Amino acid sequence: MTQAPVNVTVTGAAGQIGYALLFRIASGQLLGQDVPVKLRLLEIPQAVKAAEGTAMELDDGAFPLLAGIDIFDDPKQAFEGTNIALLVGARPRSKGMERGDLLEANGGIFKPQGEAINAGAASDIKVLVVGNPANTNALIAQSHAPDVPADRFTAMTRLDHNRALAQLSKKLGVPVTELKKLAIWGNHSATQYPSVQHAEVGGKPVEVDQAWLESDFIPTVAKRGAAIIEARGLSSAASAASAAIDHVYTWVNGTPEGDWTSAGVVSDGSYGVAEGIISSFPVTAKDGKYEIVQGLEIDDFSRARIDASVAELVEERDTVQKLGLI
Ligand SMILES: NC(=O)C1=CN([C@@H]2O[C@H](COP(=O)(O)OP(=O)(O)OC[C@H]3O[C@@H](n4cnc5c(N)ncnc54)[C@H](O)[C@@H]3O)[C@@H](O)[C@H]2O)C=CC1
Numbered sequence: 001m002t003q004a005p006v007n008v009t010v011t012g013a014a015g016q017i018g019y020a021l022l023f024r025i026a027s028g029q030l031l032g033q034d035v036p037v038k039l040r041l042l043e044i045p046q047a048v049k050a051a052e053g054t055a056m057e058l059d060d061g062a063f064p065l066l067a068g069i070d071i072f073d074d075p076k077q078a079f080e081g082t083n084i085a086l087l088v089g090a091r092p093r094s095k096g097m098e099r100g101d102l103l104e105a106n107g108g109i110f111k112p113q114g115e116a117i118n119a120g121a122a123s124d125i126k127v128l129v130v131g132n133p134a135n136t137n138a139l140i141a142q143s144h145a146p147d148v149p150a151d152r153f154t155a156m157t158r159l160d161h162n163r164a165l166a167q168l169s170k171k172l173g174v175p176v177t178e179l180k181k182l183a184i185w186g187n188h189s190a191t192q193y194p195s196v197q198h199a200e201v202g203g204k205p206v207e208v209d210q211a212w213l214e215s216d217f218i219p220t221v222a223k224r225g226a227a228i229i230e231a232r233g234l235s236s237a238a239s240a241a242s243a244a245i246d247h248v249y250t251w252v253n254g255t256p257e258g259d260w261t262s263a264g265v266v267s268d269g270s271y272g273v274a275e276g277i278i279s280s281f282p283v284t285a286k287d288g289k290y291e292i293v294q295g296l297e298i299d300d301f302s303r304a305r306i307d308a309s310v311a312e313l314v315e316e317r318d319t320v321q322k323l324g325l326i
């Protein structure tokens, strides 16, 4: 091992995504097979013991790239010197909870975490927010880290992107590797817009009928989270962990020539998306930076769908603004 270990902080480490995610990080899939990692696990005090149990299992994996595990219940310590932060822990919606209540409860988590990242993370910090509502939680954290470049805060829509790839691959009867330039726009919620407008199969434009898009593909992708909960009795965990691995691996190592992926990134106003919100866009990654793909023509159908999801994000931003969370 020639390289110094990269510090990776995972919040919600004792949760179900954490359980799937940590072993993949330890095995080298987050950053590459030549990059040692040190894990920094953050949990609430009541779940520290469970996180210790997971850490024991990580030890038992004897992973060659795992250079150490530390467990914290204090965000200030957990983010000290961290290079990659995966913010998975969040307050789930409980019965009778309104969207505003959920945003408020999560503000109590993501505000101090943003402050702790601002105070102590490494200068090359990259943050991925997985915990829902992911886009607005990312906005809250980002707004409390004024010394960190805003583009270091991202929200996960890679799971939606992967779901879209899988659905289209099944429909066309081709492997996912044949598909390029799918895109998720907007919020990681049921209003998201999975777009095939620029998608290619084997280098040619994808042609599918509009009825299938509207009545099957889009709702299947957008409501997949709910369908998994219905079937499994628990929300997506291994697929979410897998998408988090993909998101960070791509961010660090780049997108292949002639393709893009999807991520929730801070809007610079591109495509009429309100500046400053964290919205999903088609993005490329190069030299450790995600960039919004520019210059795409947006047809009327796509325009209406993008606008609807962005309107929801603007509403969430306005709510957290009113609550004094940003
Ligand atoms: N963006 C996406 O595509 C997806 C997002 N999610 C979201 O990811 C989140 C985590 O999901 P699961 O692991 O299944 O939930 P879980 O409930 O199994 O685990 C969450 C963990 O977070 C911890 N936690 C709560 N507050 C914390 C805090 N302030 N600091 C550190 N840890 C804290 C809890 O103690 C718990 O161990 C949920 O919000 C879920 O909705 C899930 C799937 C996909």
Ligand SMILES: O=C([O-])CC(=O)C(=O)O
Pocket: 132, 159, 224, 225, 226, 228, 235, 236
């Ligand atoms: O709704 C949830 O908690 C899970 C989720 O985000 C998804 O599966 O897309």
